[in-house]
Amino acid sequence: MADTTENKMEKIVSLCKRRGFVFQGSEIYGGLRGTWDFGPLGVALNNNLKQEWWKFFVDSREDMYGLDASIIMNAQVWEASGHTGAGFCDPLVEDTTTGERYRADHLLKDIGVEAEGMTLAEIDAAIAEHKVTSPQGNQLSPARQFNLMFESHIGATAGAEGKVYLRPETAQGIFVNFKNVVDTMSPKLPFGIAQVGKAFRNEIAPREWLFRVREFEQMEIEYFVKEADWEAYFEKLRADIQAWHRHIGLSDENIREYDVPANDLAHYSKRTIDFEYNYPGKGFDELAGFAYRTDHDLRQHMEHSGVSMEYIEPDGTRYIPHVLEPSFGVGRAFTAVLCEAYTEDEMNGETRTFLRLPKHLAPYRVAVSPLLKNKPPLVEKARDVFTMLKAEFGNVAWDDNGNVGKRYRRQDEIGTPHCVVIDFDTLGEEAPEHTDTVTVRNRDTGEQERVSINDLVAYVR
Numbered sequence: 001m002a003d004t005t006e007n008k009m010e011k012i013v014s015l016c017k018r019r020g021f022v023f024q025g026s027e028i029y030g031g032l033r034g035t036w037d038f039g040p041l042g043v044a045l046n047n048n049l050k051q052e053w054w055k056f057f058v059d060s061r062e063d064m065y066g067l068d069a070s071i072i073m074n075a076q077v078w079e080a081s082g083h084t085g086a087g088f089c090d091p092l093v094e095d096t097t098t099g100e101r102y103r104a105d106h107l108l109k110d111i112g113v114e115a116e117g118m119t120l121a122e123i124d125a126a127i128a129e130h131k132v133t134s135p136q137g138n139q140l141s142p143a144r145q146f147n148l149m150f151e152s153h154i155g156a157t158a159g160a161e162g163k164v165y166l167r168p169e170t171a172q173g174i175f176v177n178f179k180n181v182v183d184t185m186s187p188k189l190p191f192g193i194a195q196v197g198k199a200f201r202n203e204i205a206p207r208e209w210l211f212r213v214r215e216f217e218q219m220e221i222e223y224f225v226k227e228a229d230w231e232a233y234f235e236k237l238r239a240d241i242q243a244w245h246r247h248i249g250l251s252d253e254n255i256r257e258y259d260v261p262a263n264d265l266a267h268y269s270k271r272t273i274d275f276e277y278n279y280p281g282k283g284f285d286e287l288a289g290f291a292y293r294t295d296h297d298l299r300q301h302m303e304h305s306g307v308s309m310e311y312i313e314p315d316g317t318r319y320i321p322h323v324l325e326p327s328f329g330v331g332r333a334f335t336a337v338l339c340e341a342y343t344e345d346e347m348n349g350e351t352r353t354f355l356r357l358p359k360h361l362a363p364y365r366v367a368v369s370p371l372l373k374n375k376p377p378l379v380e381k382a383r384d385v386f387t388m389l390k391a392e393f394g395n396v397a398w399d400d401n402g403n404v405g406k407r408y409r410r411q412d413e414i415g416t417p418h419c420v421v422i423d424f425d426t427l428g429e430e431a432p433e434h435t436d437t438v439t440v441r442n443r444d445t446g447e448q449e450r451v452s453i454n455d456l457v458a459y460v461r
């Protein structure tokens with residue numbers, strides 16, 4: 001198999017643009033940094049990812065409840081959560097010649113210096129000591145804290161009272177609805193609340209395609225437990241996260257669990273694991289986070305809002321639950337799934353590119369085509385098969401462009417697991433024993449089988 005690690009990421013980004021997965025945001029106006037638009041195939045893959053996640057973590061369990069909170073929330077939410085303060089800032093430095101802005105911790109990381117937990121003065125000292133310049137070789141300004149929340153104003157007033165923020169994480173929507181869910185659903189502890197939705201961060205330097213963007217989607221769970229039980233449920237959820245990553249086709253050797261050392265933990269967290277993926281050309285970096293956040297968030301909201309966040313047991317015992325937070329970025333999962341699936345091999349003496357996507361994630365489950373598009377009986381029969389499969393699976397492609405070989409290549413490149421071809425055999429014109437059978441071609445092996453139309457749905461499933 002051809003080794004493709006060299007510029008694999010560039011090939012994936014280019015395939016995604018060429019085949020309608022991901023476009024630059026606002027492209028015809030020169031783009032907008034840190035934003036990307038999902039095209040027809042990208043939105044299909046993204047939706048499959050989110051739906052699978054929901055099935056996996058919510059629908060298949062009894063202890064999870066769904067939620068969809070507003071993106072714009074009362075500004076006091078972010079005071080209580082600490083996001084308006086230094087806790088949600090990144091250290092910013094400017095190129096003193098061009099004015100271009102950079103994340104100081106990333107510039108230091110690029111030369112092997114870990115800046116996590118450093119004060120601004122320590123960052124300035126490290127920059128001086130290692131003679132760090134901007135990527136253009138210019139001098140850098142002193143570091144300052146830059147808050148990542150996007151501000152806006154609500155209503156007609158532009159004053160401080162109308163100030164709002166776009167949510168930088170979905171998690172706080174869950175905490176502020178904790179009481180609503182408890183009061184309406186009477187869940188027994190432990191239980192979780194799950195939410196999928198957009199989040200916004202005014203990243204200083206968006207980079208690496210979907211990896212660090214300003215508008216993205218998260219899939220988050222807050223799992224509420226009794227304090228004494230946190231370690232047991234931490235291990236259970238950790239195993240669930242591992243199983244989820246396998247479910248979306250990520251291989252164990254490309255996932256690394258980084259146990260964040262105690263001195264780097266956020267002040268409210270007693271344990272955090274970063275699930276890292278081995279992105280080609282970049283190496284291991286965060287894919288998802290998993291943190292034990294104690295009772296910090298509920299306690300903060302209880303203090304700031306004056307509303308009790310206590311859970312009351314049937315016997316009357318009251319306490320603030322502790323919380324475990326698995327947090328996934330959709331874009332990073334999307335990237336990892338594509339990196340894992342992207343394959344080059346040789347078939348019939350030619351290099352071919354294909355996406356070995358799990359079939360529950362592939363944009364199209366199956367493609368249907370008539371052998372020749374100018375033979376009405378073939379087309380009619382193929383339309384019947386297409387309609388039957390579409391009623392069953394929904395995401396079925398009709399492909400009658402070019403010759404069959406070209407169609408296979410095209411479907412390979414977008415990861416369609418099976419191609420069904422209706423030929424003269426199907427019509428009973430060649431060998432009568434093949435009447436009402438079709439050719440089904442397998443994406444990964446290129447092998448073809450004859451399958452009866454009656455068995456096709458079961459075969460594809």
Ligand code: ATP
Nearest residue numbers: 201210211212213216286287288289327328329332
């Ligand atoms: P990083 O250290 O990479 O900035 P983080 O630790 O700030 O990430 P969290 O706040 O834990 O990230 O967010 C949870 C998840 O949301 C991350 O694991 C990631 O998948 C996703 N995420 C966070 N920020 C971004 C971003 N700017 N672009 C894309 N995905 C993001």
